[in-house]
Amino acid sequence: MKFILDTFLTRKSRAERQKLSQKKKEFTTGTAAE
Numbered sequence: 001m002k003f004i005l006d007t008f009l010t011r012k013s014r015a016e017r018q019k020l021s022q023k024k025k026e027f028t029t030g031t032a033a034e
Helices: 002-033
Strands: none
Touching: none
16 A cells, blocks of 8 residues: 555656656746747
């Protein structure tokens, strides 16, 4: 049970990190475009 929870949390945090890096990329490209 704990293993499943750990896997779920890891996957969730990884998705969050990807979202953040995506936002950062969009922010930098948006700033550079201006």
